[in-house]
Amino acid sequence: MAFFHRRSKREVQIDMARLPRHIAIIMDGNGRWAKRRGLPRKAGHAVGAETFRTVATFAKELGLDYLTVYAFSTENWKRPEDEISSIMALLEKYLHEAIETMAKDRVKMAFFGDLSLLDPKLQALCHETERISRTYDGCQVNICLNYGGRDELLRAAQAFAADCVEGRADPGHLTQAAFSNYLFSAGVPDPDLVIRPSGEVRISNFLLWQSAYSEYYFTDVLWPDFSKKELLRAIADYQGRSRRYGGV
Ligand code: IPE
Ligand code: IPE
Ligand code: MG
Numbered sequence: 001m002a003f004f005h006r007r008s009k010r011e012v013q014i015d016m017a018r019l020p021r022h023i024a025i026i027m028d029g030n031g032r033w034a035k036r037r038g039l040p041r042k043a044g045h046a047v048g049a050e051t052f053r054t055v056a057t058f059a060k061e062l063g064l065d066y067l068t069v070y071a072f073s074t075e076n077w078k079r080p081e082d083e084i085s086s087i088m089a090l091l092e093k094y095l096h097e098a099i100e101t102m103a104k105d106r107v108k109m110a111f112f113g114d115l116s117l118l119d120p121k122l123q124a125l126c127h128e129t130e131r132i133s134r135t136y137d138g139c140q141v142n143i144c145l146n147y148g149g150r151d152e153l154l155r156a157a158q159a160f161a162a163d164c165v166e167g168r169a170d171p172g173h174l175t176q177a178a179f180s181n182y183l184f185s186a187g188v189p190d191p192d193l194v195i196r197p198s199g200e201v202r203i204s205n206f207l208l209w210q211s212a213y214s215e216y217y218f219t220d221v222l223w224p225d226f227s228k229k230e231l232l233r234a235i236a237d238y239q240g241r242s243r244r245y246g247g248v
Contacts, residue, residue: 012232015239020192022066023059023234024214026206027052029198029222042086047224049090058228060107060139066188067141068112070206074148077117088122091145095125099132106138112184113147114155142188149208156182185210193238197221197230213245 027048034044052069059067072087098109109129116123126145159182163169169178180186190210196202199220203211217234219226 012229012236014232014235016063018239019062019064020215020235020238021064022068022189022191022193023064023231024068024070024191024194024207024211025055026070026194026196026198026204027223028070028196028200028204030224032198033222033224041083044224045083045087045090049094051224051226053094054228055226055231056107056139056141057105058231059141060105064139066191067139068144068185068188068191068207069142070144070147070204072113072145072147073205074113074146074151075205077146088119091143092122092125095122095129098129099125102129102133102136106136108133108136108138108140110140110142110188111145112142112152113145114151115145117146140188142185144184144206147184148205149203150205152184153209180209183209190214193217193234195219195231195234197223197226213243215241215243 030044030048031041032044033047034041037043052071056067056069071091076087077084098107102109111126111130115126118126156179160169160174160179164171185207188210190212191207191214193216194203194207194211194214195217197219199218199222201218207214215238217237219230219234221230
């Protein structure tokens with residue numbers, strides 16, 4: 001299928017029969033986007049939140065099964081307090097709006113990360129959106145909030161050890177599939193494609209276990225400038241690759 005965009009001369013071709021089932025995105029570059037315009041970093045986060053809305057809606061329209069986005073890492077607490085509170089305020093605003101519209105869209109929302117460090121009001125909103133959308137069958141959008149891949153693995157190890165102590169699990173019989181169920185992403189298939197905008201070529205503690213065989217796509221475009229067309233470009237690139245999983 002070819003998608004045409006009003007302002008672009010060339011369309012991006014993707015094969016709708018071979019869509020990745022699960023796309024994960026590191027939403028990076030908001031600060032630099034704002035800096036280039038002489039704006040405060042929080043202005044970049046505000047535009048980045050709009051980009052997230054556009055991309056999540058498009059993912060649903062395309063028919064992706066899962067979209068996972070990195071919104072706030074376990075390391076992002078190192079940032080100035082007013083930047084953190086502006087990101088949290090944007091999340092709160094987004095979740096209020098999602099609650100209004102999610103019945104129509106049938107989008108299922110989930111959160112990966114330790115929510116207990118968030119403001120209680122925001123925690124309650126996260127739980128509320130998860131509860132409302134639990135039975136929805138549209139695209140599942142996972143928002144990684146206070147998420148870190150190492151933190152996730154450590155928690156999984158702790159939970160598994162606790163199950164062993166209680167006699168509910170046996171260290172000698174732990175499989176990869178069983179261990180996956182201790183992760184925040186339990187039940188969600190691994191991402192087929194991980195996209196990182198902003199020009200950084202690193203993983204920054206994102207989905208360390210789950211991305212073992214994901215395809216990576218890096219682009220210099222900053223997240224606030226990311227668009228439907230950029231997503232199509234990433235999908236087209238992904239569709240040109242040969243996934244061998246260690247085979248031939
Ligand atoms: C991503 O944009 C948003 C978060 C990490 C919360 P940044 O704020 O990291 O933007 P840059 O990387 O400084 O441009
Ligand atoms: C990764 O971006 C985290 C999110 C996008 C939420 P960062 O901007 O925090 O990552 P580094 O510092 O460039 O590795
Ligand atoms: Mg960054």
